[in-house]
Amino acid sequence: MTTQIPVAEELFTWPSDSPQLIGTRYPDSGVTTFPQSTSCPKTAAQNGERVLLPRVGKLWSWTIQGFLPKSPPYAGKETPKTFKPYGVGYIQLADEVIVESRLTTAEASELKIGMDMELVIIPFTTDDDGNDIVTFAFAPVKK
DSSP states (O other), X not given: OOOEEESSTTSBOOSXXXXXXXXXXETTTTEEESSOOSSOTTTOOOOXXXXXXOSEEEEEEEEEEOSOOOTTTOOXXXXXXXXXXXXXXXXXXXXXXEEEEEESOOOGGGOOTTOEEEEEEEEEEEOTTXXXXXXXXXXXXXX
């Protein structure tokens, strides 16, 4: 059995049947950040608290990534021949924060601004030991 390893530590809860993104909330300003941060982007306060973000949000904006991202910082193993376009969107999680994320679909007909989206964990790549590296994405909520 292969091991699933998060693409980065403390990005989302894993392993979990109901994973959540991990952010930072600054009580004085009411600002929530994702990913976690060490200081408030509004006030520079350093009294942030680790918070688990909602699993469901609204699609705020989206596009289709139609070309292989540059490396670095992109760490995937795709090549121009194996690359498949994917959706990228901004998901508003309650009033707290807007998160940039990969989407589970690249079909424009399946995406609509304002639609409900749910956090899922998907395969990203494999490491040199054959472990699956997983990342987060948002999928349209099935109604």
